[in-house]
Amino acid sequence: MVSTNDTPNRANLTKGRVDKFACPPGKTQSFLWDRDVTGLAVRATQAGSKSFIFQSRFGGKPIRITIGGLDAWDISKARAEARRLQTLIDQGVDPRIEKAERIKKNEERRKELQRQAVTFREVWEAYIEARMDSWGDRHLYDHRQLMQPPGIKKRRGKTPTTAGALWRFLDMRLADINDETIMAWLEVERGRRPTVAHRAYRTLRAFLNWVSETPEYSGIIQPSAILNNRVRRLVPSTGIHNDTLQKEQLATWFRAVMGIYDPVISAYLQILLLTGARRRELSPLRWDDVDFEWNSLTIRDKVVGARVIPLTPYVKSLIESLADTSPYVFHSTRSKSGHLEEPGPTHKKALQNEGLPPITLHGLRRSFGSLCEWVEIPQGVVAQIMGHRPSATAEKHYRVRPLDLLRKWHVKIEAWILAQAGVNYE
Missing domain, CATH: 3.30.160.390 (Integrase, DNA-binding domain)
Structure with a gap:
């Protein structure tokens, strides 16, 4: 008291x-x-x-x-x-x-x-930590590449690394990032590496939206004010990607790819076309993902985490021909990961040798989707095999097709493509 x-x-x-x-x-x-x-x-x-x-x-x-x-x-x-x-x-x-x-x-x-004093680096690291469990390895790798420091000696090659596209923001205060700083960044990056700049902008946009929705950082920035029309007008266009194989080119393409000296790359490219898979989700395919008894493949994708698709007859024969002690189907002794990493240059050279126009590896995925139209496969079946996000409400909620139904159509498109290419595997 x-x-x-x-x-x-x-x-x-x-x-x-x-x-x-x-x-x-x-x-x-x-x-x-x-x-x-x-x-x-x-x-x-x-x-x-x-x-x-x-x-x-x-x-x-x-x-x-x-x-x-x-x-x-x-x-x-x-x-x-x-x-x-x-x-x-x-x-x-x-x-x-x-x-x-x-x-x-x-x-x-x-x-x-x-x-207000927190830096881009601190929040970026928190963002990666919070999101990485829901990302695939490649998606995580792409984020880290955007923050790659310059001047580091490469494991291969003599030239040191160049700064990642988002490196310049690293030590800035998050509160200091505004539309003017992003416009200045885009002016530089769009002239040096437009495709990378486009991808980096999309990544930055996703990051800033996460920041604004996270209570710990909410209010430091306003993405809608920062990423305004003035900024968006500076984002380089990636153009319309329309490189696909035409029906008439299938025979030449298969001849080119089947003539590749490396059986792993040859099989990989053919399976890429015949499944419509993304290049980065097919290359790390493991033997554990292949079910020879029930004829199915488990693809680790970036949309739902994993999807199961049919193991069609010709694809099955290609995979069986690659039997190896490696845990990976498309194994490689030259890559750090142990699986195929960069088959693009080999594919490009094979096409040049046969006089075919350039087709990207993602173009093979697009080709699968367009070739399916020749045999009138239901769009929902194609989307489920390729791992596209469902679009219509009915597809989102009610039309998850069983493997046997997918197989009926997948075998049909495989047989049609091989027939057009003149490939007889039986």
Whole structure:
């Protein structure tokens, strides 16, 4: 209980008196009260510490508030603070609550300053950590490549690494990123590497949206204000990708690919066309993903995590021909991963040798989709085999087809493609 009666020491507070004041032996604390301002005192403890305190009554009960130590407060400031506290009491405001609220506001302000000081690097690392479990290896690799530091010696080749497309943002404060900084970045990147710049912009947009939706960082930036029309107009177009194999080119293409010296690359390219799989989801295919008994393939994709598609007869024969002790179907002793990584150059050379126009590996995936139209395969079947996101409401909720039904159509398109190519495997 605070006592207001124990006030024998009262004087006009001066620096000399305050410096000389000490707690007498046998007491735990002692007070030197100010004659000028009622309720203000210097408290000295047996341990030797001194502080200014204010004592009064609120709601009929005594209260005591520590103003602060003598190292932070001089007498004039302590008197002003004591008068302010008494004014609060006279206005019906509990100074203890006011102090607690002030401390809380200061703490909130301190935390907000810390939030505003956070760097792109710190939040990017938090983003990767939060999202990586739902990403595939390739998607994670692409994000890390965008932040690749420059000047690092490559494992292969003599030239050092160039900076990733988002590297320049790394040490910036997140709060300093605005439409002007992004426009300046796009002006540089779109001239150097337009395709990479387009992909980097999409990645940056997804990152900034995550930032705005994450409570810890919400409010630091406003993606809709940053990624405005002025910014979007600078994003380079990737163009329309329409490289596909025509029905009339199938025979020449199969001849070119079947003539490739490496049986792994040859089989991989043919299976890429005959399944419509993405290049990065097919190359790490493991033997554990192949079910020869029930004739199915488990493809690890970027949409739903994994999908099961039919193992069609010709594809099955190609895979069986690759039997190896490696855990990967499309094994490679030259890649760090242990599986096929870059079959593109070999494919390009094979096409050139046969006089075919350039077709990307993703173009083979597009070719599967377009060739399916020749045998009038239902679009939903094609989408499920290729791992496309369902579009129509009916496809999203009700039309998950069993493997046997997919097989009926998949075998049909495989047989049709091989017939057009003049390939007889039986």
